[in-house]
Amino acid sequence: MYFGMNEKLAIPTKCGLVILELRDIIYFQRMSNNTLVYTRLDETHIANKILEKYEVMLNRYNFIRIDNPYLINVDHIKTYRKSGGGLILMCNGDVLTVSEKNQSVFENIFYPYYF
Numbered sequence: 001m002y003f004g005m006n007e008k009l010a011i012p013t014k015c016g017l018v019i020l021e022l023r024d025i026i027y028f029q030r031m032s033n034n035t036l037v038y039t040r041l042d043e044t045h046i047a048n049k050i051l052e053k054y055e056v057m058l059n060r061y062n063f064i065r066i067d068n069p070y071l072i073n074v075d076h077i078k079t080y081r082k083s084g085g086g087l088i089l090m091c092n093g094d095v096l097t098v099s100e101k102n103q104s105v106f107e108n109i110f111y112p113y114y115f
Helices: 051-057 100-114
Strands: 008-013 016-021 025-031 034-039 044-047 063-067 070-073 077-081 087-090 095-097
Touching: 008 044, 025 051, 051 063, 051 070, 063 095, 063 100, 070 095
Parallel strands: none
Antiparallel strands: 008 016, 025 034, 025 070, 034 044, 063 070, 077 087, 087 095
16 A cells, blocks of 8 residues: 555654654554554654554554554565464564464455455
8 A cells, every 4th residue: 555645653652752654664563551663764663552552543554453462564564474373574574473363354455455
């Protein structure tokens, strides 16, 4: 999905707000009551919001919940392997698991996006 130039997200951190373009966000990871935000600029931010808030805010974009701790931007997937319960290699080299519960939902969204 193409994100327009004005598609930005304000990430509340301990030090203030970090403004990120949606297209730069690779994925979100739950970390207790905070959320880690990984970007393609090799930055990681600790957001003072729970993952579920981002899931609701970004549901109209190509962000998919693949497992309890992960909400990913499908534009940054390098490879997807169904074996082993589902493994995704992201553009930054991180390998994330797809939960059995979310695998069919992920495939139903992901496959039509690319095929």
